Amino acid sequence: MSTQTVSRSRVDIPALLAWFIVALVVVGLFCPIFRPDFRVMDVPRLSLCLVILAIAAVRYELGFMRNRFGDLMLGVVTAVAAWLLIGTVSNHPGDAALGFWALTVAAWASAWLFVERLASWKSASKTTERLINLVIPALFGLTLLVLWQIIVTGAGIPKVLLPAPSEIWLRLINSVPTLWADFRQTFLKAVLAGYAIGCGSAFLTAILVDRVPFLRRGLLPIGNLVSALPIIGVAPIMVMWFGFDWPSKAAVVIIMTFFPMLVNTVAGLSASDSMQRDLMRTYASGYWQTLVKLRLPMAMPFIFNALKINSTLALIGAIVAEFFGTPTVGMGFRISTEVGRMNVDMVWAEIAVAAVAGSLFYGLVAVIERKVTFWHASVRG
Amino acid sequence: MTSLAGAKDTEMVEKHTGASPDRVIDIEKLSLTFETGDGPVHALSDIDLKIEQGDFVSFIGPSGCGKTTLLRVIADLEKPTAGKITVNGVSPEEARLNRAYGYVFQAAALYSWRTIASNVALPLEIMRLSRSERQERVARNLELVNLSGFEQKYPWQLSGGMQQRASIARALAVEPDLLLMDEPFGALDEIVRDHLNEQLLQLWAKTSKTVAFVTHSIPEAVFLSTKIVVLCPRPGRIYDVIESDLPRERSLDIRETPEFLRIAHRVREGLKAGHSYED
Numbered sequence A: 001m002s003t004q005t006v007s008r009s010r011v012d013i014p015a016l017l018a019w020f021i022v023a024l025v026v027v028g029l030f031c032p033i034f035r036p037d038f039r040v041m042d043v044p045r046l047s048l049c050l051v052i053l054a055i056a057a058v059r060y061e062l063g064f065m066r067n068r069f070g071d072l073m074l075g076v077v078t079a080v081a082a083w084l085l086i087g088t089v090s091n092h093p094g095d096a097a098l099g100f101w102a103l104t105v106a107a108w109a110s111a112w113l114f115v116e117r118l119a120s121w122k123s124a125s126k127t128t129e130r131l132i133n134l135v136i137p138a139l140f141g142l143t144l145l146v147l148w149q150i151i152v153t154g155a156g157i158p159k160v161l162l163p164a165p166s167e168i169w170l171r172l173i174n175s176v177p178t179l180w181a182d183f184r185q186t187f188l189k190a191v192l193a194g195y196a197i198g199c200g201s202a203f204l205t206a207i208l209v210d211r212v213p214f215l216r217r218g219l220l221p222i223g224n225l226v227s228a229l230p231i232i233g234v235a236p237i238m239v240m241w242f243g244f245d246w247p248s249k250a251a252v253v254i255i256m257t258f259f260p261m262l263v264n265t266v267a268g269l270s271a272s273d274s275m276q277r278d279l280m281r282t283y284a285s286g287y288w289q290t291l292v293k294l295r296l297p298m299a300m301p302f303i304f305n306a307l308k309i310n311s312t313l314a315l316i317g318a319i320v321a322e323f324f325g326t327p328t329v330g331m332g333f334r335i336s337t338e339v340g341r342m343n344v345d346m347v348w349a350e351i352a353v354a355a356v357a358g359s360l361f362y363g364l365v366a367v368i369e370r371k372v373t374f375w376h377a378s379v380r381g
Numbered sequence B: 001m002t003s004l005a006g007a008k009d010t011e012m013v014e015k016h017t018g019a020s021p022d023r024v025i026d027i028e029k030l031s032l033t034f035e036t037g038d039g040p041v042h043a044l045s046d047i048d049l050k051i052e053q054g055d056f057v058s059f060i061g062p063s064g065c066g067k068t069t070l071l072r073v074i075a076d077l078e079k080p081t082a083g084k085i086t087v088n089g090v091s092p093e094e095a096r097l098n099r100a101y102g103y104v105f106q107a108a109a110l111y112s113w114r115t116i117a118s119n120v121a122l123p124l125e126i127m128r129l130s131r132s133e134r135q136e137r138v139a140r141n142l143e144l145v146n147l148s149g150f151e152q153k154y155p156w157q158l159s160g161g162m163q164q165r166a167s168i169a170r171a172l173a174v175e176p177d178l179l180l181m182d183e184p185f186g187a188l189d190e191i192v193r194d195h196l197n198e199q200l201l202q203l204w205a206k207t208s209k210t211v212a213f214v215t216h217s218i219p220e221a222v223f224l225s226t227k228i229v230v231l232c233p234r235p236g237r238i239y240d241v242i243e244s245d246l247p248r249e250r251s252l253d254i255r256e257t258p259e260f261l262r263i264a265h266r267v268r269e270g271l272k273a274g275h276s277y278e279d
């Protein structure tokens, strides 16, 4: 009890949210839900929606079932409400009125309340904690998608401006072969090859720069200059040099990824402190031994920083580079042609693929980073 | 002189041929001035010091009087601005390249991506010792500093004192004839410190190592040393050199004897004088 009074002395967000939901449900009860015509079947569905949301909120306020089971029930109720809202609004596209929006906001608030409750689960076991840390961002993304779906259909936003997630999903599953071919062309060929060559050669250059000090003054400014070149200017030139197919895109990716990797590796190689280097000196350790046993491990956090930055830069570079001439396949190519044909859902499907691929790529690098730099203060926690 | 480099136990070499064959460290008129942004800092000035094979020399003096700097000069981590120094009859750089000494830093300086065992094995890897030899030395020296059982821990999982003990094990694992130790036991509690003092003394008596040892503790200095060098600051120089006539074989009880207290008193007087320069 005493801990509760402490937390109540500040703003009690869950309580505020619960009252907010109740208030919105009252608004939803007394305002028109859809504008011109109102079908009979919508009455029971929406009233059900109203009732469960109200119960969910009031239950929390009354302190009834304020435990994990109650929290899970709240999650289920929120999901059902969201599903009902999506279902009814698809029958009345563009006709949503004040009452409907109030219910939408109420559903959103109860999703928030659910996440708020989840975050407060203090669990003993590490795996549940890790699970919760995964579930919370997933719920966040899901809420965004649901809101997107409801708002786009409810307000009747034209498809060319912004298609609903359901339409994008339909397009996505109906064009898997095209999307796969584009993915293979852009990601598996251009991005991966360019990333590997760009990061690898930058790493070797960094060691060269480190070994031969005068290069530092000569090469670093040139690297800086190259990285400042606008991709829009470089891409057509690379197409002229290396042809229409993926090697020219890989070349653009190399140019984009080279400099961040070079600068970070050079900085990382001087990250060891003087006592650590003195220690190696007292062992009469040679340049390569010191490099392998001290300076490279110390540089790893910097190197992985560059690898993470580059994982997203590489994808952007390859896609944009395809705007300047490709064979008739590739994610960038597809985006530019489908925009011209007003097939916006296909553009969004490509964007979704790119977002997922980019996140997974980044995530993979981040996982390897945690394994390699487990000893670093920022990881060992 | 260089011909005597490896000949530390050649008895037939006459003492008067310049440097003594038993002379491990020979410092003559050595000075070191750091050029800093706000003027020169005279860290060491006009140091004359000879350390023979088998000596245990302690350096004691107020903070900032140049104890670390002197040790670093011997270890070739710092270049003197004037004067001469030889280590094992050769320049400090050559001695360092011969791996003539083990150095214990004022901080543990363990590598946090290596376990305790592989931290201790680090110098042995650099010396390209065989795997079995490495394992044997790591086990033996961790045992010596009471860290058996912590082989697979990482440095950041250990207390500061345990880290410092690991760094001592790392220096000992090199099995050098010359040990340079910069306040190695500064971070330890009295009991552990006494224990390690005894261990170090035993090791020294057994192996005829030469030790140069920086400390802030008068009893520690007197208990361990055959020679105590009292330094004073601004500029850092030698104030007093006290040859101890305590027997080589000592136990902790010796700290109650009148001879011990007499030497401790003289060290204290020297330190006081050094401190009075500061005002």
Ligand SMILES: Nc1ncnc2c1ncn2[C@@H]1O[C@H](COP(=O)(O)OP(=O)(O)OP(=O)(O)O)[C@@H](O)[C@H]1O
Residues within 6 Å of the ligand: B034, B035, B036, B041, B042, B043, B062, B063, B064, B065, B066, B067, B068, B069, B070, B106, B236
């Ligand atoms: N790299 C450096 N650059 C400039 N000045 C330095 C440097 N290293 C040491 N000094 C100066 O030299 C003097 C002696 O320093 P030193 O570290 O040898 O002292 P110390 O006797 O070891 O002190 P403590 O007992 O606190 O460890 C100090 O005044 C210090 O400021």
Ligand SMILES: [Mg+2]
Residues within 6 Å of the ligand: B067, B068, B069, B106, B182
């Ligand atoms: Mg010091």
